Amino acid sequence: MAAEEETSLLVVIIDVNPVWWGQRKLKDENDLSFSQCIDSLLIFINSHLMLHHLNKVAVIASHTNRSQFLYPTREPSPSSQDVDESRYQNIPRDGKYEHFAKVDDTVFKEVKQLITGQEEELHSDTLLAGSLAMALCYIHRLEKEAAAGEKLKPRVLVIKAADDSASQYMDFMNIIFTAQKQNIVIDACILDKESGLLQQACDITGGIYLKILQRTGLLQYLLWVFLPPVKTRSKLALPPAIHVDYRAACFCHRTLIDIGYVCSVCLSIFCTFSPICTTCHTAFKFRGPPMRAKKKKKITAVENVI
Ligand SMILES: [Zn+2]
Ligand SMILES: [Zn+2]
Incomplete structure (x- = not known):
């Protein structure tokens, strides 16, 4: 057929x-x-x-x-x-x-x-x-x-x-x-x-x-x-769609976060600033004073943390 x-x-x-x-x-x-x-x-x-x-x-x-x-x-x-x-x-x-x-x-x-x-x-x-x-x-x-x-x-x-x-x-x-x-x-x-x-x-x-x-x-x-x-x-009348939690879990504590730091190399997410990424071991080079790192970036932005 x-x-x-x-x-x-x-x-x-x-x-x-x-x-x-x-x-x-x-x-x-x-x-x-x-x-x-x-x-x-x-x-x-x-x-x-x-x-x-x-x-x-x-x-x-x-x-x-x-x-x-x-x-x-x-x-x-x-x-x-x-x-x-x-x-x-x-x-x-x-x-x-x-x-x-x-x-x-x-x-x-x-x-x-x-x-x-x-x-x-x-x-x-x-x-x-x-x-x-x-x-x-x-x-x-x-x-x-x-x-x-x-x-x-x-x-x-x-x-x-x-x-x-x-x-x-x-x-x-x-x-x-x-x-x-x-x-x-x-x-x-x-x-x-x-x-x-x-x-x-x-x-x-x-x-x-x-x-x-x-x-x-x-x-x-x-x-x-x-x-x-x-x-x-x-x-079919299937169970209704659930609300999807799109927050990402930080790699350090596995807690869901709204705003955090993103590694520019492997995109790992952290809730606190660290000079070395614990996932890919990238050491971030500081060009300016490290204090600038305190400024939090949105997790959706794929940027270097400094
Ligand atoms: Zn964490
Ligand atoms: Zn990394």
């Missing part, structure tokens, strides 16, 4: 920060557990695959210091027949179609390996910027590999648990603007504290930002809010 078939590619980034998930269990037994979260995620991605036979999915786990693909895994190329073949076989196994079973099994296996993997130093923040960069690279690769006439509609959904990390601010902003340029929508489903970085990401790329009120209802939020494709969203 239509000459151009549209492939909807959904890349889900799931925050698997063990510190955050571990704390949930200690605080409240009835809270959403990690395995329930993975179950909800699997139902969600299976639903996405069910919507259209060309739909594709990828899942990336965001750990405290690395990012890893949960699906598809390395060996078979994502566009290889390995995946597509089984899609049409329609052989139920445990009541599930082969392709769904394959996705489920792969994700389960990879999550298990990731969680029970080598002991390492754990942090309370998640390497989200790295996972987003991985998602964008993957989308870019699939766009290049796409067959003639195949149109890829990519979007990214971040399921975020742990707090924002101010140290990733720069990378994060670069990723957001790259996504905007490539027309990639970033959606965010927030399980815990508000995320200023993701608010900006969703606002800039035209995605949905939603902090869920009840964690145990995660699956319902995923199915109702994040499953419909981007083009149908205008017809």
